[in-house]
Amino acid sequence: MFAERFLPLINSFPNDADALRRVANYFEDLENRQGERVFKVRLHANRLFDISQAGSTYRLARLIQILLDANLLERRLIVRSPLGGGVEYRSHEAIPSVVLDPLRDVEMDVTEENLEASYVVVANGSN
């Protein structure tokens, strides 16, 4: 179970244990319903805020950093097309200033308006 990988973290980070437990419960429930598809999860920071009930953006940032450091989640950057889809990058450095929007076949400027972070599950420590 993916959720079991949270147990050491819950013990190691007592200040964030409640939020970590909620995230673990979310993944456990999802895995019970969706099985292996849990490894396809991709969450926006807003959704992680709701799942973890982190309470503040500072605590959410700290929680996300714990999950990134533990190699449970990995950050991906999406340049979002107005049509809904997007082009994915693994780091800010890799993002050009202009990208081709494949849904519309037009070039679009990358701005803070259309750039968003999402968090994907790291299956078996690598993704």
Place this chain on the structure above:
Amino acid sequence: MLNHKDAQLAQLIFRLLKQATSQQLVKNFLKEKNIPTSALNWDDLFAKRIEPALNESKITIDELRSLLKDVEEFGRQHTFLFRCPPETAKKIISRVRIEKIAEEQKLTSLLTTPLDLELPEDPTLVDIRIIQPDKNQPPTGLVIKMVETRITKVLLAETTDFDAGRMTKTYSVSRKRAVNIAHLDANGLLELRIASRDNQSRYLDNLKALQVKISKFIPRDGFAPVSLSTAKDKLLNNRKMLANEIRYSHSSARNDFGFVMNVSSSSQEENLSTDDGSMAALDSFLANEGHVTGTNIYVKIPDAEPQREIHILLSGEVNEFAVPIWCSSGDYAYVRGKILTLNQ
């Protein structure tokens, strides 16, 4: 008869009213005072109706300022909601505390008389109001107003010089007054209302600037963002129950695997919830790990004659909603209450 200083002040408040609202709203205010309202245009309204009424003491500068306060503080804003325990809020808004900080910050005058600023060089606090309807009871709220100057640009021309291999775009730029409001209620709800930007949809920098500016009065620590996810989901899931109160124009949803779904009505006048196909698709999406991330609705104001609706955007940050048109304080309070009720 107004003295020279008050006459100048009246002109300034009038200019701010002109930027912030419609002629009709100012005419409604004049009608309530039994002042004739016919006028060819804005300037005519001032010269023929407002200025004489001020000179004859039919209206006062304070009433004009109060009108400005009502019209520029509600609508055309993105609201960010936060909450702290009621005990904390009551301590923060205590009159003794606020007056002491105002004195330390050399802002005591703002507690009694707002600063009438049109286009300040830097973001400036112009009004601090302790809401205390009953002087024998503790305050029920605190309102702080910050005014800033923003630059807006409009594309005028685009020229191409093939020899030089260059394209040049020419914009006209103008300065625009923006009003941002912080309102902390004794019940712990903090609203930070940021004036809408003309060509930008993210407001985190503006939000941070307001938070920093008011931090001596309302500290950042201890306030948690109020996630509006429950309201967004309920708006869709309870749409049949809400049919007489809310019209839907656009909804976006995302599932926990990153898939995105957007559904829109055929026009802003149509109601998305009357289209069974769109709704069935959205319901199916939401039933499989999907969540509403944004919704664009029109809230019907009850008992309004003629009937009117207030347009609301629920998207962006978890605690953000926007009212993209000017509205009255009463209408704003109604839609905010509606969202908070749905969020429970």
